[in-house]
Amino acid sequence: MEINHRIAARVRQIRADQGLALDALAERSGVSRSMISLIERGESSPTAVVLEKLATGLGVPLASLFDAPAAPADPVSRRKDQVEWRDPASGYVRRNVSPPGFPSPMQVVEVVFPAGARVAYETGPRPGVQHQQIWVLQGTLEVTVDKTRHELDAGDCLAMVVDRQITFRNRTSKPARYAVIIDHRPA
Template identity: 60%
Template sequence: MKEDKTASVDDINTRIAKRVRDLRAARSETLDALASNSGVSRSMISLIERAEASPTAVVLEKLAAGLGVSMASLFGPEEADEERRPLVRRAAQAIWKDPESGYLRRNLSPPNWPTPIQLVEVHFPAKARVAYESSARRPALEQQIWVLQGQIEVTLGDARHLLRSGDCLALRLDRPLVYSNPSSQPAKYIVAICDEALARWIQGPMQ
């Protein structure tokens, strides 16, 4: 497990860089246009696209919103026209750690399978907090959170939900979203995301 984690983290910035460049090219957007749409500075986007920065979860979420996709899609696939494979082994799943909050996310879904459904496994440290400001996606993303261990607090707009092990919450991401872990123990949960924009991008070369 340790070797798998290290290898995945080492190349993740390169994967993110290529995904952002490819998605921006697919939209025929300049750096200035993406900066305006996402609220991320042009210089930061340029650094990310050259794999010279380690962006936080908040920055990546802003970029994803500006590109009209989920944040999970920024971690794969590496190529839109790679061979479609319905199975991904655990050793090949992309892992990323937020340099600000320390939360660890693993993309569970096959990275190049043309489906709007994505699964993400999250290990959330004790007392951690991540606040996503983006809420302008059209259509809004659908998401469900299933807590496997510990507890987390999820606030969507003005609605606050305290989730414990076994609880599952369905969300429409059309307002600012905050994740926090109020306890002294880490939490683990699964996020299921419906991202039709990513599925269309993957299917594009086949049409």
């Protein structure tokens, strides 16, 4: 399934499961009703920032928007089945590594962040507490949480709670590759 159609199906499914109308999700997420409609029809290639706003409005981790709808619970995630998505604004590529549909409070995502790229998430409070760790595997990455800036090199790991603005930036001339480990236990 093409990634935009997968995202479309997941947003529709999660919204329907929660009994949310388009207007209600628009109000909760800060994304316009028309944009949500385009995304749910697979007619828009949303940016990472828009997807993060939708995930926050739906009360789910961003990574869950990339799962296949009604994915069977399998404890193994094969590389050939892991879908990659490219952010149309920054060019960063993300891949959900964790098995989709498997009941676990943790997810692992791999990101390749291009040279010179910048993405700012205006994440707000969510139901429960979502912990996240950024483990830099290759290159250098700058992560700013609110006003605190962290320079991370290969091997460094940053732990944080996802409840405030987070900005990722690669100020170098080479891509950075990192793993995001997400703990999203329900409230």
